[in-house]
Amino acid sequence: MTQFLQTLFDGVTVGCLYALIALGYTMVYGILKFINFAHSDVFALGVWLSITIASWLGIGATGQPTPAWYMGLLVLMGAMVICGLVGFTIERVAYKPLRKAPRLNVLITAIGVSLLLQNLGQQKFTFGPYPKSFPTLMESSSLFSVSGVQVRLSDVAVIGTAVVLMAALQYLIYHTKLGSAMRAVSFNTRNASLMGINVDRVISFTFIVGTMLAAAAGFLYGLKYEGQAKQTADSMWVMLGLKAFVAAVVGGIGNVRGAVLGGLLIGLIEFFGVAYLSSQYRDAYVFAILILVLLLKPEGVLGKATVEKV
């Protein structure tokens, strides 16, 4: 029972991270109809920016006291803003010239951007090729426990922040003027522009929001796995991003609620697979689910029945 609850809890926590990243995939897909392959690298960028900003602020080094709570928020904001700028630049420089190109060309460009980010990140003048560990931003002792499941403060922070961000996104899309512009562009780009919507601006904005969410996911990832050393040149970053992409597809790509649902689903499947089947095939479960979903219900779980594209 304890193992079940623990797995459930872990699955939901990581599922929230997947959901945040999946939102970026799904929003871009909803509007531009292409897989932004570089999105997973933006997520990795979020992780590394968090580490770097934290060390600039002089927090998180071993032996230092746990910093004040707002310092963490500062790191999060910094990472989100910088990632948002990077997302904006990527869209303007690499994707905008290809608005009318075949979709495969855009996909290839996205792969190029992904490779560029990966390899730039490893350079000495950026994050360097050596492993770094995530700073401790919060008390790592467990907050409370429910029937044997240890709930840490950082886990609560991860889920809490993710929920707040998703709620904010929901509000943005359905209750603001910009949000309805986004939905309009997603529904029909040409008509939207005829109605006087500045499509380029909406697209840029979508990219910024998407990459900021990915950056937040990166920060939260660091929060969850604090103290663990990771390398920049590790395919696990792309892997995490890919799983998030799978989440977006499983939930129904282009569908915001689908991305959240898919994220949680993928998180749970992964953790239950690892706990009850075998940890060796961790990545295989996710992709097996992807292939199953694509074959049985290619439009995803939430599918077209509720076309709430963004």
Added chain:
Amino acid sequence: MNRLIDHTRQLSPPRWTVLPRAVWPLLAGVVVALIAYYLVGPNISGFSSKLMLIAGTNIILAVSLTVVNGFTGQFSMGHAGFMAVGGYISATITYYGSIKLLGTAEFAGGALSWTGSGAHAGPFIGKGDLIFVASCIMGGLGSAAAGYIVGLPSLRLRGDYLAIVTLGFGEIVRVLLQGTPDQVQPWKASQAVDTPWYELLIKLGGPKGFNLLPTYTTLFWVYLFVVLTLIVCYRLKTSSSGRAFLSIREDEVAAQAMGVDVTKYKVRAFVIASFFAGLAGGLYAMDIGAINAGDLGFQKSFDFIIMVVLGGMGSISGATLAAIILTLLPEVLRDLPPVWPAGLVLLGIMAVVQAVRKHWHVKSLVGVGIGTIVLEGARQFCLSQGINIADFRLILYALLLIVMMIARPQGLFGIREVWELFGRKKKAVGSGQ
């Protein structure tokens, strides 16, 4: 107007002319392979011939990927996965096959597979060679079967979804292979002789990789298969099936309306491409003497995608050139020879070609000239600052990919072959009438 089928019988060439047409590719392959092995190999350094081996396998992989990504306009991102399937199958057959049939996992090849120093004492073609070649072909067939399985259901999917499914397939293959138990070590070969087949076949080394394989892959075998791959793919491209492939890429709806069974041809392209990827996997494994699924993840697939994209989506010679260039580039960048002589030679060739065709294209000449100057300047700068460009090569590739898609989306050669760019328009009126 007569029906096509009636014409066909009238126009069929006499039977005796058919055999040479069917066989010459094999002969050409053998001749090229012998030249590579006996004339080129011994006269270049060991390191250079190693590079030549890698370039050869890369050519096979890039050209075969061209069939899927170039001809039919689909997008596979799992080519390394097919390579892994084939590589592991042929490694298994070669390694355990040698143990079961010959009682040892040691090299048992003839002169054509000899990679050691000094003259080879054994037979021209050894028992091990037969196992090796059979294993490579089995690897290709196994990979083709995998291609069929992946291809058939997923071909209902649109381009980018297919890309993700193939990527997922590659990752599943990797994870499954990494989950296999340790291999039987060569020094335990004598005990393994009595172990049943089915127990041996799953012992593929897991995360440590499948190591200590006998190395059979020489310039002979690689270039034999390179030539065969090139001829097969070229014959495909210039055949009625090739037209069907290209029609799918151009306009799927129109292709269907013309009676092209789109699904059949997509699967066909997938199967052919994965066959050669599997074959190349076998060559790769028995070249290095080891194969590790961890090295054959989607990042490896990207290497081949870059080659296909740069060469031109659909150009066999373009993919070949790109494979060679991208294999050699890291080495070239490491030493960084002067750029200007190559630039001058290129300018000269272009000038001569343009003069012969009486069609001057000043812009291209100026472009090459300026490019040479800029590159040479950059080189001088790097030398003076002590910067090693080889460290930045992956960044260069990535930038190249992006710039290419924006500036020249069809790649260097598009669907045309290198020789179609120079002079003579594609012959208009048929020859065989």
Added chain:
Amino acid sequence: MSVSSEFILDVRGIAIAFGGLKAVQDFSLRIPRHGLYGLIGPNGAGKTTCFNLLTGVYQPDSGEVTLDGERLNGRKPHQIAAAGLSRTFQNIRLFGELSVLDNVKLGCHLRGRHAIAGTLLRTAYYTGQERAIESRSMELLEMFGLAARAGEQSKNLPYGDQRRLEIARALATEPKVLLLDEPAAGMNPQEKLELRALIRKVRDQFGLAILLIEHDMGVVMNLCEHITVLNFGQTIATGSPEKVQNDPKVVEAYLGTE
């Protein structure tokens, strides 16, 4: 069987709806062998949708299509092409990067055999077939006055030539019925005149039935023996050109009520 021997194409009450929109309702049409029929109607009347239903791009919700006694419902587009129904497209769909000749050769594809072994080994049958395809394609190109441009990329052809190339490509599939979707669109008066002669020639020489969608009344009224008029997915008139021209419903559909 008596019906199918007299009429090559027999369409009985096909219909399709997209969401709430009934794009085509209860569409019926019987075309005799060697018939030259027309399908007209204002923009958005459902003409091209009819073609898409006949050629398997869409599956009809109800109704039945029979070609020379063969039921076409549920078949894929390439199977329908094999059964002998070929078409051109309103918004030209040539294989742009391929040469003019290769476009027609692709039309011939359907009637050949393309085993992979034969292709790779260049067997006698394969070679003979390639030659047959080539000579047949060149014949077609000559008939359509495109032989001189055989080697050019089809996307570089002038508009009128592209339209004619599409017809040549469709004919290469050896159809029993040819569907032409606005063959005269974008042509000048002289070209339209030539096209009329060409379509008649095609019908007579190949002995097939033709159904064409056309906006140009000059072309339709001169060419077609029988005309069906669609409006909002419904057949509002059918009959000889004279009859249709004087039908008040048709006049209303085109000009609106006064």
